[in-house]
Structures are given as C-alpha cells and as structure tokens.
Amino acid sequence: MRLDEQEYWKEMCGGNAAAFEKLYSYFANDLFRYGYRVCTNYELVQDSIQDLFLHLWNKRSQLREVASPRFYLYRSLRNKLIRSSESDRFVFSADGDLADNWFPNEKDIETSWIMDENNRIQLEMLHEALQKLPIRQQEAIQLRYYHDFSADEIARIMNINTQSVRNLQNRAMQQLRAELPFFPVSMLVVALLT
C-alpha cells in the first residue's frame, strides 16, 4: 500500500488540494508517532504538525521536487520541534546513562521467563526496556525499524553522522542485552519466516 509520494507531492506543489490531503492522510499517523516518541509535549506535536502542513501548502509554489517527501517531512517536523521545545524531555537532552531501577527486577524476569509460553510478556518487557533508554536511542530505533529509514537517512534527520547512528543503536542493544540476556535466544514474536 505504498503511495506514490513523488507524484502526489508534485500535484500538491501545483495546487491540488486533494493530493495535499492524500499526503496528509498517508503520513499523519506516522509523523505523530514519531513526534510522540521524541517529545512528550503532545500539544506541541499537534501544533507542529499543523504548522508543518500549513507551511507546506502556503509555500507550495516555491517548493521544489524533493527526492523523498517522506524524508523531508520527518526532518522538517524534527526541526520544528527543536525550535519550539525549550526544557522538554527531548531528543537533545544528553545521551545519558540509564536510570537505576528501570528494568524489571531479576525475580520478575525469572518468573515471566519460566511462565511465559507465548512470548507476549517478553515483548512487553522489551518495549518497557526500550522506553527507558535515552530518547535519542529510542528515536534511532523507531526511525530504523518502525519508520524504515536507513542509517544514512536517520543521520541526516537527526543531524549527526552515520557512525553516530550506529553507535546509538549499538549502545541501545548492549544495554538491552545486558539486562535481558535471555532475549535474543527466545522466540519473541512470531516471524513470518517459516
């Protein structure tokens, strides 16, 4: 169900409001999801997404064809959020260490590992663990695995170099693996691999 974004983008630049709405419908959910990941001020995300699209429409005649509308939108959203966010829990906070106590304690792991047949709990634990990683690590992971950006694209969205993206991801994995040692060897979610 991939949309021909380039085509719609071009139509929008030419003033086609229907194409513009189509682009909105296609990207809105994911842009919100991205915004919510990096910024806990959901109102700000709402405002920024409105601004982003209004700006897009108002400046449509000056807009060039862009190589990837998707990339453009994510990057623009991120820049908007940066500009408007002040002291929020946000991407730009230092890439700090893990807070103490954020992983489920040993006993819980043990119990769930033994009792859990269907892996659901493990998935929840993983997500809970991810949630407590520094925001930049969470951002990189969501951009990579949920939003399907390559490491290069993520680097350009986050304004860092590609190696730093890999480092963020490696650090995240190290922390996850250190804390959830059973994880990679368990059947986690059912993959369509068979």
Next chain:
Amino acid sequence: MDQEQMHRYAGFTLRDFIQDDRFIQWVKYPDAQGMQYWDAVRKAYPHQSSVMDHAANLIHALAAFHTDVPEAEIEKARQAIFDNIEEEKPAPVSRRLIYFSIAASVLILLGIAVWFRPQVTVMPIAKKAINGSQGQTERVNNGLQAEVIALSEGSTITLAPHSRVKYTLESDDRREVYLQGEAVFNVTKNAEKPFYVYANGLVTKVLGTQFKILAYPDDDVKVEVSSGRVRVYSSETGREHAETEGLTLTPNQKAVYTKKDQLLTRMVVAQPKVLITAEQLKTYTYTDTPISKIFEGLEDIYGIKVIYDKETFKNCRLNMSLSDESLFEKLELIGKVVDARYNVIDGQVIFIGQGCTE
C-alpha cells in the same frame, strides 16, 4: 555478484544482521525474491540459520516499538489544516467534494440537501418536520470544532463544523433526526423508540449503537458503523417495502447510497477498527495454525467475515500475530504467504487462491 555479497554473511553476528538494510527490508516486507536469496544464505551458511531467526524476531519486536496516537489527534490536525487552507483560498466546490470523499474513511457526513433547496418534495417527512412542529430543535455548528449535542433521552450527536441537525423526540414511537453535513451519533438503546436519521434520500434506522454518516449535497451518502447494528434504506422507494429492501450494517461495514440511481451498496470501511480490547488483541498470536483459525481471529477482531473455500485452503498453516497492522495489511500478508488474493464484496472479504500443498 550475489555470491560475493553473500560471502559477508558467513561471519555476521546477530548485531550485524539487525543492522543490515537488506535483511531488515526482507524481514519487514518479505517477498519471493528475498525468500530465495535468504534461503540461499541459509544453505550456504547453515550455522547462521538460527542467528538469522533470532535477528528476524528481534527486528519484528523492534518494529513494533512505536507510540500510539489517538485518531482524534490526527483528525484534529486535519481539520485545523484544511479549515485554514479553505479560508485562505476557497477551493471550488468540486475540489471540496474530492477531499471530502477522501476524508470519508474517517468522517461521516450526513446531508439533507432538500432543506436548503426548493425540491423539498423528495422528502415528505423532512418537509413535515420543517413546518415547525412543536418540540423540534435545530442546532447549527458555525464554529471551527465539532460540537457535542446531548439529547434529553441520553443519546449524543457530535456535529461537525458547517453542519446542522433538527430533531424531534416527542413522538411516541420514534426518535427522528434530520441532518446536513457531518455527524457522529451515539444512540442509547430503546427498542420501543427506534432512532431515525434522514439524510439526502437515505434513512438510517437504529435501536442503539454508534455510527457516523456522511452526506453532502450532490455527493453520495455514506454510513459507517462502529458498534451495534444499523438498518439503512432509501426513502424514495415505495413506503411499504423501503425498509425490507434496505441493508443491515454491522461494525466496520459501511453503506454508500447513490441518490441518482437509488443504489445502495455495502462495503468494508477503509480503516476497520479493532473491536476488542488491546489486552484481548495481544492474545491473537498463532504458531503453525490452520488458516481457518486465523480468519476466525480476524472476524473476532474486526467483525468482518472472510469467505473462502475451506477445502482448497485446508493445508495452509501460518505463523502470525494479529496484533499489529491493519486488517487489509494482514490480509495482504496472508495473501503473500499462501499465494492468494482477496476482494471485498458486499461488506465481506472473499479470499481466492490455489491453496497450499501438504
């Protein structure tokens, strides 16, 4: 060339796999070509096979890591954006209709054009109502945000901007609403007094349920159901048989009424909603399960029936979690795995293919 590239996977660790674009791409969007390629890697480096499985599982788990955004937020932004661009530069009517029809998957608009036009005769009931019977209330929403109207009998109408309703609740045997524009109805159950919505030639009759309607002058009328059951029928066919000639809609189904041809069609909504709780949804994970069970699961989750030839598909078994993705994405995925395709006809899914070999 592929052979050479393949060589690098011999020494890949789990960490390498989960960072390999080609591998991620395949895990998330498996296709026949990828299957062939990665099977070849497995054959060439059997020791990597379990690493690849683990990596794939991990990628699936990571891909499921995202925040949930209430649909209301997305619609709120949509409204703010499109209200503003309209103010700035009013779009011609035809264009407006285009994007209204695009928005139709999410919004339902109910319209009674006849109120505002001379040809009131097409809706005798509406005419009667307009003639100022007692106890009739009219509400117009000229604001920028949806307005919630609480009716005395407990139902609510969420009226979109630039929309209006009139309603009478006094009658002994029915509750009646006439509407132009767009509204969501949340109707309290009262089998004694059915709730009728009249819109541009279409009557929607309910006992108690939640549904949305979209009807604009000169456009089709659309009715989408979120819960309960709804009966829709044309108000323009013979009075006697009108209701029996209508359609019943269940959750995630919608009806489209083309006034010109008096044609009423049943479909599945563009974005079927999950009808069970998030907790329940998580239990719909299947390992090596017959396809019939998976289709039953889909029906539990979305209330939409999948019709297929049980004999043809009896050997198809799947591994699958039904907790992510939309109904249509899941169907597409199942279609890919068992090499089949689907059609949506009359509010149901028809699944067609050659089946699987044992």
